[in-house]
Each structure stands twice: as C-alpha cells, then as structure tokens.
C-alpha cells in the first residue's frame with residue numbers, strides 16, 4: 001500500500017473515521033430529504049441502534065466534560081476544525097499557510113446541512129467560522145481569550161459547495177483586550193469580513 005503524501009491525504013482512522021461517517025450521514029439525510037420518506041422509519045431505527053451502542057461506550061457526562069478541558073481534546077472535538085466532531089464541516093487549517101504576519105488560513109466547502117438562504121451558507125455558520133478562526137489566531141499569537149464582541153459584515157452571500165478560504169489575524173492588544181479580524185472569501189472575493197474583541201482571562205490559561 002502506498003504511503004499518504006501531501007497530495008493524498010490520509011484517510012481518517014479510529015474516532016475520526018466515526019465522526020467522518022456520522023458527518024456523511026448528516027449530509028446524506030439532508031440531501032435525500034423526502035426522497036427517502038418510504039424508508040425513513042427503518043433507517044431511523046438502524047441509526048438509533050448505533051446511537052445506543054455509542055451511548056453505552058460513553059463515560060458519565062461529568063467525566064467527559066472534565067476530559068474536554070484538556071487542550072488536545074478541545075482541538076479534536078471543537079465544532080469548526082475538530083476532526084472528531086461530526087458537527088464540524090471540518091474546516092482544514094492543519095496547513096495554515098501562515099504568511100508570516102500572523103494570519104491563519106483554512107479551507108472548507110460547506111454542503112446543504114449548512115444552508116441558510118437557498119444555495120448559500122447560513123449567516124450564523126459564517127459567524128461560527130469567524131469566531132473560531134479568530135480564536136485560533138489569538139491562540140497562535142499567545143493571547144487566547146473569550147469572545148466579548150463579534151461584528152460581521154456580510155458583503156455577498158456565501159455559496160455552498162465551493163471551496164472557501166477563511167482567514168483570521170490578531171491585530172492588537174490593549175491590556176487584556178484583544179482585537180482580531182477575519183474574512184471568508186473565494187477567488188479573491190471577500191464574502192464576509194469580521195472584527196472581534198476578545199478578553200484574555202485574568203489568570204493565564206497555562207503557564
């Protein structure tokens with residue numbers, strides 16, 4: 001078997017494969033819609049059985065919430081880039097192509113589960129992508145914080161099924177206040193631009 005290269009990304013394995021399969025179920029459910037109405041009850045029962053099997057593997061919720069405080073788990077299971085979370089598209093920023101100016105970049109194409117206006121991405125999903133990527137930019141700049149204010153300008157509807165470039169950049173810090181900007185675009189056109197005010201915690205997250 002050939003080794004994965006930069007142009008042949010590795011297939012997900014383990015829990016990431018599970019999340020990828022669940023993600024494809026969500027996508028297929030929305031794409032099939034009423035066209036699978038006759039088989040819906042049967043398919044729902046099979047999916048419910050799988051959910052029950054997974055439930056039996058899950059630790060008590062408080063334990064799982066405790067585990068999730070670990071940074072590596074927040075990376076794996078977050079709802080934007082997290083490969084272990086079926087809710088995430090996932091946005092790929094494993095190769096951020098950092099221009100050396102602190103800009104982080106990611107790529108994602110969004111399907112029907114993320115639709116708002118017909119054929120286009122829901123505005124709240126754009127806000128989610130922006131919030132998260134600005135958080136990543138702040139983390140990389142060494143100034144992680146909580147979102148206090150998020151402002152978005154929606155310049156053009158964001159198309160579904162088109163590779164989007166998502167960028168974010170830490171701009172300035174004033175004490176614990178952190179100013180960050182971001183964009184969503186494609187082919188040189190900016191669909192959404194964003195500005196966020198983030199507040200660093202009073203005590204650092206980590207030494």
Ligand SMILES: CCCCC/C=C\C/C=C\C/C=C\C/C=C\CCCC(=O)SCCNC(=O)CCNC(=O)[C@H](O)C(C)(C)COP(=O)(O)OP(=O)(O)OC[C@H]1O[C@@H](n2cnc3c(N)ncnc32)[C@H](O)[C@@H]1OP(=O)(O)O
Nearest residue numbers: 131132135136139140144145146147148149177199201202
């Ligand atoms: C700390 C957690 C960090 C989270 C990120 C984790 C790791 C980062 C590492 C790597 C990055 C990887 C991934 C990124 C992941 C996620 C990114 C998504 C982030 C989120 O999804 S996060 C959820 C939504 N977010 C909230 O759930 C916040 C609810 N909120 C609060 O928890 C408090 O509200 C808080 C903490 C914001 C401030 O509370 P506080 O007590 O620390 O500070 P305080 O109120 O004293 O304000 C200090 C100065 O900021 C000014 N100020 C405050 N708020 C302002 C506003 N809205 N507009 C204008 N100015 C404002 C004040 O006026 C004062 O200014 P001044 O000093 O000049 O008087």
